[in-house]
Amino acid sequence: xxxxxxxxxxxxxxxxxxxxxxxxxxxxxxxxxxxxxxxxxxxxxxxxxxxxxxxxxxxxxxxxxxxxxxxxxxxxxxxxxxxxxxxxxxxxxxxxxxxxxxxxxxxxxxxxxxxxxxxxxxxxxxxxxxxxxxxxxxxxxxxxxxxxxxxxxxxxxxxxxxxxxxxxxxxxxxxxxxxxxxxxxxxxxxxxxxxxxxxxxxxxxxxxxxxxxxxxxxxxxxxxxxxxxxxxxxxxxxxxxxxxxxxxxxxxxxxxxxxxxxxxxxxxxxxxxxxxxxxxxxxxxxxxxxxxxxxxxxxx
Numbered sequence: 678x679x680x681x682x683x684x685x686x687x688x689x690x691x692x693x694x695x696x697x698x699x700x701x702x703x704x705x706x707x708x709x710x711x712x713x714x715x716x717x718x719x720x721x722x723x724x725x726x727x728x729x730x731x732x733x734x735x736x737x738x739x740x741x742x743x744x745x746x747x748x749x750x751x752x753x754x755x756x757x758x759x760x761x762x763x764x765x766x767x768x769x770x771x772x773x774x775x776x777x778x779x780x781x782x783x784x785x786x787x788x789x790x791x792x793x794x795x796x797x798x799x800x801x802x803x804x805x806x807x808x809x810x811x812x813x814x815x816x817x818x819x820x821x822x823x824x825x826x827x828x829x830x831x832x833x834x835x836x837x838x839x840x841x842x843x844x845x846x847x848x849x850x851x852x853x854x855x856x857x858x859x860x861x862x863x864x865x866x867x868x869x870x871x872x873x874x875x876x877x878x879x880x881x882x883x884x885x886x887x888x889x890x891x892x893x894x895x896x897x898x899x900x901x902x903x904x905x906x907x908x909x910x911x912x913x914x915x916x917x918x919x920x921x922x923x924x925x926x927x928x929x930x931x932x933x934x935x936x937x938x939x940x941x942x943x944x945x946x947x948x949x950x951x952x953x954x955x956x957x958x959x960x961x962x963x964x965x966x967x968x969x970x971x972x973x974x975x976x977x
Contacts, residue, residue, distance in 0.1 A: 678755055679836075680970045683829060683963070686762045690770060690825075700768040702848055708735075709852055710860025717864075724866040728874055731849055732842065740838055758837040765828050765840035769796070771820050775813070775952050779945050810943035811933045814951040818890075818925035819918045821955035823847060826889075826962065827882035833966060843878050850875040876917060883917040887924035889958030894928025902927030909935070928954055 689696055712731055716722040722730065739761065747754030774797050781789035794802050794809070797816055803809045831839030850871040853863045863871065891899035906916075906923035912935050913919045926933050929950055931941040941947070 678758070679833060680967055682755070682759050682762050683832070683966065685759060686766060687959075687963070689763055690766055691772070694770045694773040696763065697767055697770050697773075700764055700766075702768060705845065705848055706852060706858050706861070709849060710858060713861045713863060723864055725870045727863065727867040728849075728870045732845055735845060736838055736842060739841055743837060761837040762828075762832055762840050765832075765837075765844040767824050768844075769824070771817065771824050772952060772956070775817060775948065778813070779949060782945055807934045807943055810945075810948055811935065813948055814925070814943065815913070815918075815922045815933065817948070817951045817955055818886075818921040819913075821959070822883055822886045822917075822921055823879065825959060826886050827879050829962070829966065830882040830885065831878065833970070846871070846874050846878055876915065879917045883920050885962065886958055887920055889961050890921075890924045890928035890954060893957035893961055894954055895930050898927040898930050899924045900927075925951060925954065 709731065712727075716727060716730060743754060743757055743761075746757045774793055778790055778793035778797070781787075781793060791802070794813070797820075798812055801812070803812060828840045828843050831843045833839075835842065850868075852858050852861050853868045853871050887899070887903060891903075902923040903920070906919045909919040909923055910916065913922055922933070929947065931943065931947055934941075934943070
């Protein structure tokens, strides 16, 4: 069932990109604001306790619903698990976003290209193409892990609840760092706990993704950058992101332009190569996951 769920989810993600429109997490943003409104005055509920208060009710309800549906019918349980898996991916389709940007730049459609840059990078838009491509390529490496491979990994470990845990944790940590949700502005301890949970959940998948880059790209250059990935911490404070950015650029044998340090002359072709590298890593791990599932090593 796990293998079938993963394959169907990835096929839908690839051939029906409009599925991203159905991944509406506005309810979760409202839920975060409601939770924080009730706990922000209680100091002993800050820090890790906030994480438990936020995630435990949703995961318990989801787990109970899955259990009841599975008891009613194996087919209902499978469909519910598949729905959670599809909902947990993304939320946006990275391949579609980047491919749309590449096509817009090739057609010199600046308005469309700028729109996609905002969607991928947020409000930070470098003026120089060299810096823009550096950030775009780095985002491809980090988001491929967060949006897809981390979800697949925890789905195999914990089932649909694992996929839901990754997505909700990432959304909660991101919401706390954003100024868009005025109702959810956690204190330093609570935000630190959210960030730490996200870091823990992404830690193993990030290294598996980096290994995928090494196998499907330049093995020697990837591991050379792996040894020095902490050098990027001034630019990517998250060590998981440093790992992915360093190994991704190493796999492509290109040097990022960071700060005042000049790098390789990056073009749209390099961005396409980065996208292709992540797809190869996904296919490689999908093949390995399939073998593990079929041999009974993993699966829920």
